[in-house]
Amino acid sequence: MKQPHNPTDDKPMVDNRPQIDVPTATETMNAETATGPGLSYWQLVRRRFLRNRYGVVGLIGCLLIVITAVFSGFIAPYDGETKDRTAIYSPPQMPKVFAPEGGLTRPYVLGYAEEMDPNTFEIKFVPDPEVRHNLALFVKGDPWTFLGLEFETHLVGTTDGGFVHLLGTDSLGRDVFSRMVEGTRVTLLMGFLVMAASCFIGTIVGVSSGYFGGVFDMLVQRIVEFVRSFPDLPLYLALVAILPRRADPITVFILFASILVLLRWADLSRELRGKVISLRSMDYVRSAVAVGASDQRIIGRHIVPNTSSHIIVWATYQLPEVILLESFLSFLGVGVQAPMVSWGTMLNQVRDFQSFAAAPWLMAPVGMIVISVLAFNAFGDGLRDAMDPYSND
Structure with missing residues (x-):
């Protein structure tokens, strides 16, 4: 039977489905160019880091502090031991x-x-x-x-x-600003030495322990656990207390740095061991083993480069911790010894309330400590985020 004609059948069909914009070839090429195909890992890290304003500000602050330490003799108006006998406890x-x-x-x-x-x-x-x-x-x-x-x-x-005297003088008439600038060199040198030595020892021990495993790994981890079982501050004070006080200040400085290194490498080695254990089961490592590559080549060409981002970030966080620790121990009088000048030794002069009340400008090194810690922490935060270029902001 013939169906009656419906006038609505002559109207065009309307597609109510959501429309999907298909990018053109030009748009696709521009998008690929924007994301930077073919860039190396470190190029992606640099691009991502430069977009982090907080990290860039921290990097600028770190560079200014390092420049101050390197050219401290030029920036400081006087030598750290130059005395102005006519100005004792003179205000800024x-x-x-x-x-x-x-x-x-x-x-x-x-x-x-x-x-x-x-x-x-x-x-x-x-x-x-x-x-x-x-x-x-x-x-x-x-x-x-x-x-x-x-x-x-x-x-x-x-x-x-x-x-x-832009920041006043101390009890001997020495310029506080000049001594603070000179102390930047000693404090940063201590921080970089301890950080570099801790990274070197921790990387060797952690990578070797995680890669070789077995009895070697068990023995190494027992040593790491033994080192990490000591309470930090009491052990620091006990070890520093046995340093020869009549020795040359440079000798005391080196021994003091060695004590700090002795107890700071264990954390990095434990962290790297866990990362290496997961890396040694990756396909590219197994392929290198299958083709007969030596252990030294595998560690140097495959394992260590893939842990470099973790080592760099750990180092940026370790440096401000060492600065704080050195300043604290030198403030107590058991760290850097005179005539070497550090921020902690300068603060040692205001241990009592009377000295602080008479000359509060002697607390100026606290500002440098705070600025340095904030700058290095900001740089470390930005670097940590940049080390994962493919993560979402």
């Missing part, structure tokens, strides 16, 4: 650019005059308009050496050869 001198009579002038600082409070009989420092020192860049001063060469030019100083 703030640079001024406005002349007393009004208007702008070249930067200068005012000296201080001592006055006694008639009620408390306490000595106070008040600005003395009669003592004025004009500031200038690239002035001659105390000699300093760099790479065996001797120089006398400093970044900032006075035109008349007088003293300028």
